[in-house]
Amino acid sequence: MSLLSTTVPAIGIPVQGAVTEWPYLEMLTRFALALALGLLIGLERERRKKEAGLRTFGFIAVLGAVGASLGDTYAYIVLCLTGLLTVFLNIQDMRTHAGTELTTSAAMLVTCVAGILCGKGHTLTPAAIMVCSTALLAWKDILQGFSIGLTEGELRSALLLAILGIVIYPALPVGSIGPMGLIEPRAAWATVILIAGIGFVNYVLWKAFGTRGVAIAGFLGGLVNSSVTVNELASRVGPHANSAVAAAAYRGILLATSAMVTRNAVILALLAPGVAVAGAGAYVAMLGASAFFVFHPRTPAATGIVEHDAPSDQIVLPFSLWSALKYGLVFLLLHVAGVLTQKYFGNVGFYLVSLIGGTVSSASAVAAAASLAADGKLTLDAAATGAIVASLSSVAINLPFVLRVPNRRFVTAIAVAMSVIAILGLAGMLLGETLAALVTEHFPILLSMKGAPS
Structure with missing residues (x-):
């Protein structure tokens, strides 16, 4: 040397x-x-x-x-x-x-x-x-x-997640395959990794915080499955439930909704930043409305919180290979359906697929919209609109769980809050075309960015 x-x-x-x-x-x-x-x-x-x-x-x-x-x-x-x-x-x-x-x-x-x-x-x-x-x-x-407290199931889940991202993903073919190039294995698998990763992180947070309060449980549960969370919280409000229990469930349900909206916005930002900017108006409006109803002193949530009355563990779904593959399969079906309907029926057909997909899995529907935009098969504003429609569909599908609660005051409060969230989301969706034009003109680099792991 x-x-x-x-x-x-x-x-x-x-x-x-x-x-x-x-x-x-x-x-x-x-x-x-x-x-x-x-x-x-x-x-x-x-x-x-x-x-x-x-x-x-x-x-x-x-x-x-x-x-x-x-x-x-x-x-x-x-x-x-x-x-x-x-x-x-x-x-x-x-x-x-x-x-x-x-x-x-x-x-x-x-x-x-x-x-x-x-x-x-x-x-x-x-x-x-x-x-x-x-x-x-x-x-x-x-x-x-940490290692002593780690269960065999948790270790197995972590290894499965590592296999999904480090072993299987690089082995998948790059680009579209199949007739008409409808299937993109890496894009579908990236969605599996992303959603499974969110679920696994959520499980870790749940284990770290425990069942200290309905607020934490509602938000963490909403990150994985807002419908399960809302159903569980609503079932705890009976006809003679005291105000503290009702207020706790009220706040937990709205936080679960906020978590679902946040998760979908993050998925958009990771997979297609340009679409996330185009849909920012609606997502910010929905999150702002949720925060208002959760924290405003005159809302029912201000009447009290029962910290020990937390939902059961079924709200938080630990990561499993089956749940990850289920999300990936839903994404793949929605991706194919979105391409076909957009080709033969225009954007209206894609919006219908997003509406139906949001009732099944809004995360997969949002990921499908982002993937189509990243591949140039959808415009930014159309993809953003589809993602917002899927999120609003997820909000709407939770209402039946609340309407069956035999507590009129509680049902009215939740219905008003979710209606305002949906209306503001629709109003924010109108900004999609303007924000998409802004991205195209001033931030063209966002059009070429894809968030799939490399």
């Missing part, structure tokens, strides 16, 4: 019959970074009273940097010496404490590799490695508690 400089004083060191010139300031910076990173992880080991502490890790990092500066051969020699040092450390520890220091040994090897990277002139990469490694050591108790 040769480092040449004509402007900075250099120190000449013979290496394998040649003279490698080391720019003093540059090399000093590399060694200082290596030392700082070694001291960082050494500080954590010192606090835990390990055999290898602050000075040992500092020396290892600097030694790795010096070896890399001399050449690759010396870097390998330093790495082997560090390995021997870990063997000696474990032998000594077994003699004195009848145990091994595998974690410290691994940290020493990582520190040596980071020092070698510093010696080769890298900065951000070794710094990121060492910071993450130190965090793993410092968060030992937290990580152990």
Whole structure:
């Protein structure tokens, strides 16, 4: 390895019959970074009273940097010496404490590799490695508690989600296949990953917060399935329910609706940012109306909340392969139906498909609209209108669950709130064409952006 400089004083060191010139300031910076990173992880080991502490890790990092500066051969020699040092450390520890220091040994090897990277002139990469490694050591108790509390089903779900995104998605063919190019495997699978990921994150949040209140349960449940959430909350309001129970259910139902609208807007933003901007007026209006009815002091929600009277666990649906595939299948059917109806019946046919699809799965219907727009098969305003129609359809399909509640005041309050949300959503939908023209004129880059994972 040769480092040449004509402007900075250099120190000449013979290496394998040649003279490698080391720019003093540059090399000093590399060694200082290596030392700082070694001291960082050494500080954590010192606090835990390990055999290898602050000075040992500092020396290892600097030694790795010096070896890399001399050449690759010396870097390998330093790495082997560090390995021997870990063997000696474990032998000594077994003699004195009848145990091994595998974690410290691994940290020493990582520190040596980071020092070698510093010696080769890298900065951000070794710094990121060492910071993450130190965090793993410092968060030992937290990580152990998390792993112990993890159930087999949760671990299996996480692995399934990883398989969906990392193993299966890259193997799918790119572009359209089948007659008329109606099927896009990657787009359909991206929807499966996206919706399954939202469900999995929602489950993690549910587990973290528990059933502390109807508000949390309503919002988290609405992220996955607003209809199930609304049905469960409405069933808790009987003809003689006190005002606190009714108010809790009222707020939970509106928060479930807000969560559904938020989820659909996020799906649009991830899959087709231009469509999300075109539909922003309607989604902002619906969210604003929901927030008003939830938090305004004169609404029924202000009469009280029963924190302990949370819905059952069936509101939150843990991630499963079947639920993910179901969403993907619905998306695929809606995508094909949307292409065919738009081709033969124009935008009106696509809107009808979105209306029906929203009653089954508004998330899949919104994803289908975004996919069609991203592929150039729909205009921005048409796709935004279809996504909004699907969201409004999801709001409307929840009303029958509320209307069967034998509490007229509660039903009236929910009906008024959802009607206002729907009306404002329709009013915001009228801005779709204007916002789409704005995107086309001033933000053309959004037209070419597709949010499918690469």
